[in-house]
Amino acid sequence: MWRHGRVRRRAHRALAGLPGTEVAVLPDEMPYAYALPGAGARGRIVVTTALPAGLRPAEHRALFAHERAHLAARHHRFLLVVQLSAHTNPFLRPLRTAVSYTTERWADEEAARVVGDRRTVASAIGRAALVSRGTPIPTLAGFAAPGPVPRRVAALLGPAPVTRSWPSVFSAVGAAAGAAAAGAAVSAMSSANSAVTMVLILHAATPL
Template identity: 50%
Template sequence: MRISVYVPFLVSALLTLPAPRLARRLAPRPAAWALACVALVTAAGWTGSLALLAFTGVAQIPQVAAEGHWSVRALRAEDPVHLTVAAGGALLLAVSLVLLAVTAVRHVRQVAGARRECARLPGDTELAVLDDDAPLAFALAGAPGRIVVSRGMLRCLDDDERGALLAHERAHLHAGHHHFQTLWRLTAAVNPLLRPLADAGAFVLERWADEEAAARVGDRTVVARAVGRAALAAAGVSRPSVLAATGGVVPQRVRALLAPPPTRRTLPFVAGALLLTLCSVSLVDAASDSDEMVDSAKRVRCAAHDAATGPTAVTTDHRHRRHDFCRGYRDRDEHQGPHA
């Protein structure tokens, strides 16, 4: 656990720092899935490493060691993690879990609010047109989701641009982009290094919807024009925190639509996959080292107990549980070997 426990932190930095810039240059659909995998694996690695660091400190508390039947002295001799580092890991883990809980509660409230909004919208079809002069257009996830467009927005666009706008919002709903947003928000709450990645993910989702709309309409210029006009019309208008055609960095989206469709590149995905594999393997290796360290400390404790009472002694005092545990541990070693 000397090095492997820190590898997930390094991988988080190596992946999350260049990932936002790379994601903007790659095909949006695979880029979104790649960002989701990066967020999930690095958040799990971050949390697991912090938990292992925290355990090395908690395990050295005498009361905890007594309940676990291991030797504190042997644990300190085998574990290279300083108590200050372990305490820092425990503090960061606690903060991460609290932020995760707060973010999850907020998300549940937002989902409940979205469902209430869907229930209040006029009509029962996928498209809901609001009698409002303010230019609004967004996808509202719910059960089922709805596409919300105001009359003010429809008046700003011609027929072709309206079709492109609706195709964009429909792509958000049908591809389940709100699930990607949820994953990035939760993982960014756990691992602060993932916050830039979550911002890049929002842009990638808009680009994904742009490309889906262009494929459905058959004219990238029309979609670019619809995105640009919708963004200009909605400038300065407050809108709910939802997926909208006017979201993201609009000039970059328009330039991408006016250019040829993006080509798929394999090298960034292969490099990212290798780093994610390294993160997972390192975490498993650190967990295995921690388990072996505790096993060794338990054997030292049992050896000291046997030296004091004898391996077959029968105790009737408060050490009875420890005696039974050591006897079971010896029986396991006899059948499976000392490192089973």
């Protein structure tokens, strides 16, 4: 948790002197973007000057919708719960990758809903991944973070999930993460049981 706090404070300090707009543009030759949580309901989208050059206007909208989805759903809290749980008990370490992917897919689907074109979001993710290839990605960056980008793109090129399935599914995942964290604090055995439960939920909830 202390490391998480340090990363967020450092990210906020990097924006000192920039206009207090929702989107903060950092002069940086490395292409990346991320959602930076703030106090209460506030948060900002950080993007470097190098990233927009590789995207079309419609893909810019998809990128911003994706990062807004992270902020609106407070995905950083899901990730923090899993990180703390994994540090508490080794049984929960595999969940870090699963939950990270799940939150990215959640934001992908919300961006597709906002933009109204799943292919545009898929294209934006693919292009951002290509221009970011080989770039050291900051801890908070996620739009084209290393990982199963082809799997995310393939999911977006497929049929949309059933209406309203994403919020209910991911609310369940969030509850499972909290239960897993509580279990880890009680005993190793309860942590193991929580881990198995959460893996099954994530496997069932996350599209291929």
